[in-house]
Amino acid sequence: MKGMARWSAMAMVAVFTTGCYHAVIETGATAGTDKLTVPWAHSFVYGLVPPAVVNAAQKCPRGVAKVETQHTFVHGLVAFLTFALYTPMQIDVTCSTGARADDAAATLPAGSDPAAAMQQAVELSKESGKPVLVQF
Numbered sequence: 342m343k344g345m346a347r348w349s350a351m352a353m354v355a356v357f358t359t360g361c362y363h364a365v366i367e368t369g370a371t372a373g374t375d376k377l378t379v380p381w382a383h384s385f386v387y388g389l390v391p392p393a394v395v396n397a398a399q400k401c402p403r404g405v406a407k408v409e410t411q412h413t414f415v416h417g418l419v420a421f422l423t424f425a426l427y428t429p430m431q432i433d434v435t436c437s438t439g440a441r442a443d444d445a446a447a448t449l450p451a452g453s454d455p456a457a458a459m460q461q462a463v464e465l466s467k468e469s470g471k472p473v474l475v476q477f
Contacts, residue, residue, distance in 0.1 A: 362412040362430075370437035372406040377434040382410075387425045395432055403439035408432070439474075 377400045382392035397405055411431050412420070420428040462473040 361414060361417065362410075364410050366408045368404070368406055368437070370404055370406040370439070373401075373403070373436045373438040375400060375436035377401070377436070379432040381429050382432045384428050384430060385426060386428070388428050388430075392430065392432070395434060397434045397436070401434065401436035404437040405434055406437040407435040409435075 377395065377397050379392075379395055382395070384390055384392045409432070411433075412428070413431060416429045416431065458475050462475045466473045
């Protein structure tokens, strides 16, 4: 019976220390290809002391489309070993293209006439009642 309690306690420790935490915040902007990653953002005391602010303004001049935070297995292991005094996390920031996801878009082949592109954008904007992003 004593051996069974020991194994149960070890199993519970293994289960509670291997969980991963993942949160996603989406702004509604169209995601671009540029990303900013902070693999070891330093927070302390179960995250009560948050990590430093990620300054994405220079990397993402058109704004941010998505922010993801996560505690991986390795982050959880480090937190467990430090009795959660040090609780690191990973922060991923995806830059925006500047357009909103619900904006209409008119994509024209390279070499298209700019006047025709503007006319098509005006017509599409009238139909949808929304701003139109013109891409060449």
